[in-house]
Amino acid sequence: MKILFFTLSILFANISISQTHQITKHNGEQLDVNFIKAENDLVYYSLNGSSEEHKISKYAVSQITNKQTNQTQKISNKVIIDSKSDYKMVTVLPQEKTIGLKQAAAFSGVSTKTKGEPPIANKNHTAMRIKTQSASSGYPFVSIIEKDSKYQAVAYMY
Structure with a gap:
């Protein structure tokens, strides 16, 4: 038993x-x-x-x-970026939500301020510039770290 x-x-x-x-x-x-x-x-x-x-x-x-x-x-659809004009399909992710994606490229720059615009507009312009740069290289995901009007971005792919 x-x-x-x-x-x-x-x-x-x-x-x-x-x-x-x-x-x-x-x-x-x-x-x-x-x-x-x-x-x-x-x-x-x-x-x-x-x-x-x-x-x-x-x-x-x-x-x-x-x-x-x-x-x-x-769970999710595969995003394929073919050209610079596909920048709207690039997704900006926080760093902690990039687990499992492969780091492809890193780039940095300076955020430009336009006189009379609120800070959120500056952030949106910077994000659009980074998304366009990422799309031109064919990367569907990007993570942005902004500090003291300078940014560092890391592009990710599958």
Whole structure:
């Protein structure tokens, strides 16, 4: 009886800790994980045999497939930037939401102030300039750090 109970407990424990989902990234990479949740533009998961929580940007993830039911949940669409005129499709992300994206380029500059315009207009002009520069290189994501009228931007791709 003890052997039967032990065998059943091992069997059920193995099922409960097995990888139940597959994350497919936009770059084609696939991860077998235990999906936890998706919130605040991040996807939370744990790896097999670990209770440590990992996270990845939803912009890096194409879909999540439940292996048990074969249901697929679309997380984000792949953004393809072809020319400088696609600058409106470039997404400005905070640094903490770029996990899983590959750093492609870094550039910096000085924010220009126009007399009589509020500070938010200056920020918008700087963001548009950075997005245009990122689009001309074909990068769909950018993170901007602004300090003392100078900015540093990091472009990201899949």
